[in-house]
Amino acid sequence: MIKTYPYLLDTLPYAYDALEPVMDKETVMIHHDKHHQTYVDNLNKALAENEQLQVKTLEELLSSELPAVKNNAGGVWNHDFYWEEMTTPGEGHIGESLMRELEKSFESVEEFMKIFEATALGRFGSGWGWLVQNKEGGLEVLSTANQDNPLVDGFKPLLAIDVWEHAYYLKYKNKRADYVKAFWEIVNWDKVEERLK
Ligand SMILES: [Fe+2]
Known part of the structure; x- marks a missing residue:
């Protein structure tokens, strides 16, 4: 949906507690x-x-x-x-066509997850970890600082993890790694696949 000024905050597509216990x-x-x-x-x-x-x-x-x-x-x-891109824990499953694309670019889903986690963890300070599609159609993982967005560099964002402390500190305290690992349980993979199309 194209948004323009004046901007409004969208309501969440689920209840505040829908992502419990992964996200309180x-x-x-x-x-x-x-x-x-x-x-x-x-x-x-x-x-x-x-x-x-x-x-x-x-x-x-x-x-x-x-x-x-x-x-x-x-x-x-x-x-x-x-x-x-999030949903109730356990609801999300990686569909076949997305799975194929991930395997093409990262060899396996496990390898993709490892790289994504390491990239999200490696972002110094505040920012985001991303799965993106490059101009050639391949998938890549990258991170951005602050609120920077990969669209600016010509990538198509498919999945994003917020690694600002406000995203996880109440529940995970300083343990960003635990939040990043738990995040997989609430990814709505159908949405990710829809973004790829
Ligand atoms: Fe945030």
Whole structure:
């Protein structure tokens, strides 16, 4: 869906406690209602007096030269994407065509998961881990700092993990590795496959 100014916070596609016990209700509430909402509010604020930017799409704003626009547009886009790709623990299964693509690019699903986990863990400070499709159609894993988005570099995002501490600290404390490992249980693989098509 193409979003433009003024931006609104989407409601979650599930209940706050739907991702329990992998992601606790309080984390989801604070993350969505406070952090995500703040990106929406700050983006609207940054655009309020800039009519030229108000007509741009959210995607176009991701590469803005104005840090307040770029960072908050990224915050809105990335979190929309993240909420959309999760589901109740145990509900998600990797379908055949996605499995084939993962095997083509990483040799096996296990190898892909290992690389994704290492990349998410290796992101120093705040940022995101991503599974993306490159221009040649192959799949790659990469990470971005802060609220940066791989679309800007010509990649098509397929799956994102938020590794800002606000995404996991209440439940996992400083153990980012435990959060990253548990994340697999709540990935909605149908959504990932849909993004690939
Ligand atoms: Fe976040």
